[in-house]
Amino acid sequence: MKKIPYNTALISGKELSYIQQVINNKQLSGNGIFTQKCHGWLEKNIGCQKALLTHSCTGALEMAAILCNIQPRDEIIMPSYTFVSTANAFVLRGGIPVFVDICLDTLNIDESLIEEAITSQTKVIVPVHYAGVACEMDKIMAIANQHNLFVVEDAAQALLSSYQDKPLGSIGHLSALSFHETKNIISGEGGALLINDQNFIERAQIIWEKGTNRHQFFQGIVDKYTWVDIGSSFLPSELIGAFLYAQLEKCKFINRKKKLLWNYYHQGFIELEKKGIIRRPIIPLNLKHNAHLYYLLLPSLAVRQNLIKYLKENDINTVFHYIPLHSSPAGKKYGRANTELNVTDDIADRLLRLPLFPTLDYNDCQKIIDLITKFFKK
Ligand SMILES: *Cc1c(COP(=O)(O)O)cnc(C)c1O
Numbered sequence: 001m002k003k004i005p006y007n008t009a010l011i012s013g014k015e016l017s018y019i020q021q022v023i024n025n026k027q028l029s030g031n032g033i034f035t036q037k038c039h040g041w042l043e044k045n046i047g048c049q050k051a052l053l054t055h056s057c058t059g060a061l062e063m064a065a066i067l068c069n070i071q072p073r074d075e076i077i078m079p080s081y082t083f084v085s086t087a088n089a090f091v092l093r094g095g096i097p098v099f100v101d102i103c104l105d106t107l108n109i110d111e112s113l114i115e116e117a118i119t120s121q122t123k124v125i126v127p128v129h130y131a132g133v134a135c136e137m138d139k140i141m142a143i144a145n146q147h148n149l150f151v152v153e154d155a156a157q158a159l160l161s162s163y164q165d166k167p168l169g170s171i172g173h174l175s176a177l178s179f180h181e182t183k184n185i186i187s188g189e190g191g192a193l194l195i196n197d198q199n200f201i202e203r204a205q206i207i208w209e210k211g212t213n214r215h216q217f218f219q220g221i222v223d224k225y226t227w228v229d230i231g232s233s234f235l236p237s238e239l240i241g242a243f244l245y246a247q248l249e250k251c252k253f254i255n256r257k258k259k260l261l262w263n264y265y266h267q268g269f270i271e272l273e274k275k276g277i278i279r280r281p282i283i284p285l286n287l288k289h290n291a292h293l294y295y296l297l298l299p300s301l302a303v304r305q306n307l308i309k310y311l312k313e314n315d316i317n318t319v320f321h322y323i324p325l326h327s328s329p330a331g332k333k334y335g336r337a338n339t340e341l342n343v344t345d346d347i348a349d350r351l352l353r354l355p356l357f358p359t360l361d362y363n364d365c366q367k368i369i370d371l372i373t374k375f376f377k378k
Pocket residue numbers: 055056057058059082083085086128154156157177178179180189190191
């Protein structure tokens with residue numbers, strides 16, 4: 001029987017010819033023609049002031065932590081239900097992640113719990129747009145403005161999703177995207193820092209190029225190329241930029257294909273939800289999402305274990321995430337939960353992610369729906 005994987009990378013078609021162009025041009029290091037084309041694409045389609053490609057979303061978040069000037073003991077408010085890099089990037093600068101609970105509908109940070117987590121040490125709020133579904137950005141930006149905090153959007157999963165017609169990644173002071181193989185648009189490993197606050201642009205370019213003023217030097221603004229700030233090698237090679245540009249050109253097509261499959265699942269699980277057995281994702285009004293992933297909330301951890309096993313026996317690979325950061329070994333050591341995180345603890349045990357990738361066959365999609373329906377009939 002044919003195995004259905006959780007994810008398969010989609011190759012859009014032009015990747016090799018763009019990489020060949022880079023090889024022909026013999027300019028392989030970063031910030032060449034394709035990297036700049038990617039920057040232009042992101043700036044145009046997301047509407048950020050400046051985009052910089054990075055090796056990963058992790059790298060983009062690390063740049064954001066440097067730009068926000070995180071000092072030892074500064075506090076960063078974020079959900080616990082997220083990938084480790086959301087927290088790690090700030091911990092590397094001595095910051096303390098302060099975890100708050102999530103909303104039961106979107107599984108995004110509960111904006112009504114942010115204010116009570118703010119102390120005199122708080123510097124940044126990091127909303128994570130889980131599954132490509134937007135956080136309540138109006139409220140979060142209002143809280144940040146009132147308390148003089150920065151907002152760094154972890155938009156790793158949210159390329160071309162929007163909040164009230166504003167693309168995600170264009171709202172916070174800084175935002176981070178991921179092009180990891182498991183995301184909608186990929187370059188193997190890859191990411192981007194998006195800048196929406198003019199004041200960050202010059203320093204971001206310096207941090208990006210190892211703490212040097214290389215950019216200003218090549219623009220003729222300064223006459224010496226030298227070490228001026230902390231930084232690292234955050235920029236990827238042109239080979240990555242070439243691959244990524246071929247993907248970005250197909251972004252709308254890829255998102256559309258995933259959306260159709262997402263809708264197919266959503267329709268297919270109505271009956272199980274009506275019977276009160278499972279819960280489907282909830283998308284608030286006024287949001288456009290990019291169908292990054294499809295999940296079900298199951299009755300319990302035991303049911304999840306049994307269902308994963310049952311699907312595996314039928315050659316279907318499903319996965320779950322995350323171990324909440326506040327209950328992980330490093331999360332306990334470096335961060336703190338502001339209160340009990342009841343919703344986080346509850347859903348982390350019950351969430352199951354189903355296969356969803358642009359080339360997934362509708363027959364396979366139907367097979368998964370039928371098997372899960374059959375499982376709950378038993
Ligand atoms: C994937 C992901 C990251 C990390 O992305 P990389 O590009 O692998 O570094 C960070 N945050 C969230 C929410 C993610 O889903």
